[in-house]
Amino acid sequence: MIELSNISKKFGQTTVLDDLNLKVEAGSRTAIVGPSGSGKTTLLRILAGFETPDAGQITLSNQVLFDQHTFVPAHERGIGFVPQEGALFPHMKVGDNIAYGLKGSKEENRLRVAELMELVSLDNRLASHWSHEISGGQQQRVALARALAQKPALMLLDEPFSALDTGLRAATRKATADLLEQAGVATILVTHDQQEALSFASQIAVIRNGRFTQVGTPVEVYSRPVDEETALFLGDALIFAAQVQDGMARCCLGDVSVGNPHLTGNRRIMLRPEQLRIMADHPQPTAIVSEVDFTGHLSTLTLTSPDWPMALQVKTLSQQHWQKGAAVKVTINGQACVLAA
CATH class of the missing domain: 2.40.50.140 (Nucleic acid-binding proteins)
Known part of the structure; x- marks a missing residue:
């Protein structure tokens, strides 16, 4: 489980995150949804360890990642991160992208890559292809496999489906949700797409002006929104x-x-x-x-x-x-x- 307590962040005199609290249970899927500029991406970067909050505490599986005395750097957090459009290394082939960061022998890494490609429903023959030779949906699965290679306790997804066309987006989102559930990895998805959030997540956190206006199940936040602005944003x-x-x-x-x-x-x-x-x-x-x-x-x-x-x-x-x-x-x-x- 990951827990955020009283997380705040300013850039200059502008408050971006204001006293946020959130719990994400092990193996669950949480979507953080809100308009542009509401603080979604900043929160995700703080969780990943790319940004430092000004105050609060973050714990993952009872390990403190951040508080007033502690800061665990990104590479030591055991957190996977899939950015928008996958961000594959263009100078590496698919298999090498997935194997990036693996510490085993060449043969151990090859077997691990084959296992991960099967897990994300990719033909193992694609391992020898360059990233520009495969489709957008396949690139997102490669990025997901690369993140899963590190066996993370938490997966962060930063609008990973937004560059895909409508039909492919829905199929890739469903495959990703099923895969992460099968792997038992807790997931936080950041998106501005309300339908994507409602269909993907078991918990929705609506953020506006750096604060959570409502946190609950998709059915709860859709059918019982707390205020008019939240109601209109969700559909x-x-x-x-x-x-x-x-x-x-x-x-x-x-x-x-x-x-x-x-x-x-x-x-x-x-x-x-x-x-x-x-x-x-x-x-x-x-x-x-x-x-x-x-x-x-x-x-x-x-x-x-x-x-x-x-x-x-x-x-x-x-x-x-x-x-x-x-x-x-x-x-x-x-x-x-x-x-x-």
């Missing part, structure tokens, strides 16, 4: 003013459960688009489709109603009967999330 969200009382919120769409009978007063609530059910040809329609933006699998419907203060835009599965001017019934599935005041 499409519908935010409404509502009067909350006795476990119900009354908003322009009607009454919706909030699950907590102790919340009262004028609040703001959040629904995810998939919680709205839109029905055509209903005998009691509540809205009109004023615009349809078709994008293939999904369409964005602009809905209007005289009972609503403004139009509502909802992404939903595309259907042939979504036509401009159609009368529809809008209902809500599940509970709304009451956002922090």
Whole structure:
């Protein structure tokens, strides 16, 4: 397990990280997600030992890596690091890239490289290729194999899939997640891609302005965000003013459960688009489709109603009967999330 306690970092007069606390259990996958400039990469570099925090403590498997008296350098931490785009050595062939840093004999290293290439699902014949002769996805697997060669207790991934095209990114992300789980290596992924974080991780840490705004499981942070900014960052969200009382919120769409009978007063609530059910040809329609933006699998419907203060835009599965001017019934599935005041 790695644990961060009260980690802070300034560059000049600018606070980049502000009193961060985080636990990552052995064998788990944590994604640190946030907008550009929020402190994600600085935190990863501090964990790797490339930067020094101003205050706090970092421990890995009960070994102190950093505190006011201790600093363990990067090469002694037992932490693997896969940077964006892999950063393979262009003057080395694939096998030599993977073997970089291994201390065994030539034959021992050859066998270890073959084992690692099998582990990351690479044909061993690629060992004799130059890095520019293999695909982007294969290069990322080589970088992962090189990091795994050192048998790290923790793997750090710095937006490693961002340079890949959409289809390859998803496949490489899934293969990487499966591999790290199989190897039992705790992993921290830094990304600005919300969907990538939600699909990859068992724990999400949302960072904004150098502080964690929320840490929890992907389902928790997506369905119960702590505030409006976090809700909107993690995906499409519908935010409404509502009067909350006795476990119900009354908003322009009607009454919706909030699950907590102790919340009262004028609040703001959040629904995810998939919680709205839109029905055509209903005998009691509540809205009109004023615009349809078709994008293939999904369409964005602009809905209007005289009972609503403004139009509502909802992404939903595309259907042939979504036509401009159609009368529809809008209902809500599940509970709304009451956002922090």
